[in-house]
Amino acid sequence: MSNRNRVFSGLLDAAYALDEQAAGRKPLLSRVLTGAITLDTLFRRGALDADLQDAALCLERVVTVGMWHLDAGGRARAANLATITRAFAKSYAGKGAS
16 A cells, blocks of 8 residues: 555544534544555645644544543534644645646
């Protein structure tokens, strides 16, 4: 599997984990870890905007502290971050298609 495919898969795992948080469900730890590592790697490379940095920090918190209960605003923010992460994944995949 190429590095680009790994990053794409990791971004989709991050979006999944955020979606699960938004729905109030506990995401699979393996997918949270993959998503968190991917976003953290891109964050350290300076490749993320503020929303994606927030998504990286949210997943880091899930990994280090565990699942937390979100209010309606927090669930809406998690859902929005999932959408942004998924859009970034599609954009990232498209850049490799040229």
